[in-house]
Amino acid sequence: MNSSKRIPIFYACDDNFVKYTIVSMTSMMKNANRAYQYVIHILNTDISEQMKEMVLALADDDFTVQFDDVGDYLYSIRDKLPIR
Numbered sequence: 001m002n003s004s005k006r007i008p009i010f011y012a013c014d015d016n017f018v019k020y021t022i023v024s025m026t027s028m029m030k031n032a033n034r035a036y037q038y039v040i041h042i043l044n045t046d047i048s049e050q051m052k053e054m055v056l057a058l059a060d061d062d063f064t065v066q067f068d069d070v071g072d073y074l075y076s077i078r079d080k081l082p083i084r
Contacts, residue, residue: 014047021042025055032062040063
């Protein structure tokens with residue numbers, strides 16, 4: 001497919017928040033323009049395989065899902081992150 005017709009979408013979550021990501025994705029998918037292809041990236045730390053399977057079950061011909069584990073990266077910059 002033409003890359004100009006591809007729209008990247010990013011979420012960031014862990015296992016505690018992925019259920020809300022699923023709700024958002026479901027709404028987006030129901031209302032999306034099917035003339036485009038959507039590539040959903042989920043930046044994550046510690047998402048269980050069960051929850052990943054639930055998210056991947058939403059994928060179809062117009063929506064692909066990719067999990068990007070950012071745990072190692074966050075650990076590498078931990079001294080630069082503010083503490084709350």
